[in-house]
Amino acid sequence: MNGAVTGGVAPEGAEVVLEVRNLSAEYAASRGAVRAVENVSFTLHRGEALALIGESGSGKTTLSLALIRMLVRSAKVTKGSVRYLRNGESLDVLALSERELRRFRWSECAMVFQGAQNAFNPVLRVREQFLDTAYAHGKRDRAWVKKRTLELFRLVRLDPERVYNSYPHELSGGMKQRALLALGVLLDPQVVILDEPTTALDILTQRAIIDVLSEMRSRLGFSILFISHDLALAAEMADRVATMYAGEIVETGTVDNLFYEPLHPYTLGLLRSVPRLSGSQDLVSIPGSPPDLISPPSGCKFHPRCPFATGRCEQDAPPLEDFGGGHLAACWHTERVVEARAGLWDAPAVSPTQTDAQADAQSSIRGVRE
Ligand SMILES: Nc1ncnc2c1ncn2[C@@H]1O[C@H](COP(=O)(O)OP(=O)(O)OP(=O)(O)O)[C@@H](O)[C@H]1O
Ligand code: SF4
Numbered sequence: 001m002n003g004a005v006t007g008g009v010a011p012e013g014a015e016v017v018l019e020v021r022n023l024s025a026e027y028a029a030s031r032g033a034v035r036a037v038e039n040v041s042f043t044l045h046r047g048e049a050l051a052l053i054g055e056s057g058s059g060k061t062t063l064s065l066a067l068i069r070m071l072v073r074s075a076k077v078t079k080g081s082v083r084y085l086r087n088g089e090s091l092d093v094l095a096l097s098e099r100e101l102r103r104f105r106w107s108e109c110a111m112v113f114q115g116a117q118n119a120f121n122p123v124l125r126v127r128e129q130f131l132d133t134a135y136a137h138g139k140r141d142r143a144w145v146k147k148r149t150l151e152l153f154r155l156v157r158l159d160p161e162r163v164y165n166s167y168p169h170e171l172s173g174g175m176k177q178r179a180l181l182a183l184g185v186l187l188d189p190q191v192v193i194l195d196e197p198t199t200a201l202d203i204l205t206q207r208a209i210i211d212v213l214s215e216m217r218s219r220l221g222f223s224i225l226f227i228s229h230d231l232a233l234a235a236e237m238a239d240r241v242a243t244m245y246a247g248e249i250v251e252t253g254t255v256d257n258l259f260y261e262p263l264h265p266y267t268l269g270l271l272r273s274v275p276r277l278s279g280s281q282d283l284v285s286i287p288g289s290p291p292d293l294i295s296p297p298s299g300c301k302f303h304p305r306c307p308f309a310t311g312r313c314e315q316d317a318p319p320l321e322d323f324g325g326g327h328l329a330a331c332w333h334t335e336r337v338v339e340a341r342a343g344l345w346d347a348p349a350v351s352p353t354q355t356d357a358q359a360d361a362q363s364s365i366r367g368v369r370e
């Protein structure tokens with residue numbers, strides 16, 4: 001479905017740090033190939049945060065693992081390119097040797113995995129895990145590692161000495177997640193991929209993690225690929241958003257583009273399924289369930305669930321088209337979405353357990369537009 005180029009609004013003068021073109025990846029399963037990522041293209045700029053949103057099974061984790069070549073053995077990249085750029089040099093990530101990959105993975109591009117709070121080895125103190133990680137990537141100066149770790153712990157608002165000398169079980173979920181963020185940026189990567197970094201944390205802790213992340217980003221200047229189910233967090237965290245459906249990016253643009261002027265029925269459906277503060281709008285869930293990625297629907301993969309689908313949608317896959325200012329969508333009938341989205345933001349969106357602070361953040365997003 002997706003065209004060759006996914007645009008985006010480059011922050012003024014910002015250089016490109018990651019360029020993904022027409023990337024496809026699949027898993028070998030007994031029934032056939034699971035086409036988990038199909039023809040995905042996007043660009044990430046220095047210091048930018050791009051949020052990837054979509055239902056469970058839409059391919060977000062597979063895409064991010066493909067970017068750092070950490071797919072399981074049964075999976076492979078079948079097409080496309082991943083280029084990482086630094087100081088005018090360009091690395092072809094899919095062509096790196098194992099040795100080059102080891103350096104790339106933590107020093108250039110780090111990933112905080114989905115459900116990673118249990119990633120710490122329970123029998124090793126936190127300090128040993130930081131030292132091991134640094135050592136494995138060629139940093140053998142223990143004094144440097146300690147100094148850097150304590151600085152990072154301060155930045156993520158942890159008590160540095162206490163946490164450094166703790167065992168993982170002595171830390172709460174939120175503390176472990178902060179320690180993982182610190183571990184992610186230990187070797188000063190240019191790109192950090194965060195796969196559902198706040199899932200399984202209570203709402204106040206989520207809030208604190210998002211604050212910490214924003215501060216880290218502004219202090220350290222890395223770029224973020226932020227994967228989330230939570231639209232409010234994505235809106236708050238990101239500069240740009242990409243909606244993923246059945247392995248494809250179906251819409252991408254600025255936060256304002258996607259949240260206030262969605263052009264794809266699936267993005268609209270996601271927004272409509274978020275509760276409102278006033279409770280004034282009925283929640284509308286997206287009918288049906290995500291397709292089988294071994295034999296996805298013909299034409300537009302969303303057509304069996306789409307309220308605007310026509311015969312054309314069943315036959316032909318729509319290309320990802322630029323609607324101006326880097327707002328791209330893959331849909332034959334965007335004009336129907338424009339009509340249907342009227343009134344979408346009459347009341348602010350809020351998750352059922354959202355704090356006042358998050359509601360304020362939502363209001364401020366609305367304020368930017370109004
Ligand atoms: N090891 C695997 N073997 C076969 N299929 C897999 C495997 N891992 C994932 N898949 C399939 O690939 C597709 C994409 O999965 P992926 O985990 O990337 O989605 P996701 O968007 O990250 O979902 P979630 O939001 O639940 O984390 C799904 O259809 C999933 O069933
Ligand atoms: S209107 Fe057609 S092309 Fe657009 S999302 Fe629905 S099914 Fe796909």
Ligand SMILES: [Mg+2]
Nearest residue numbers: 060061062114
């Ligand atoms: Mg996932």
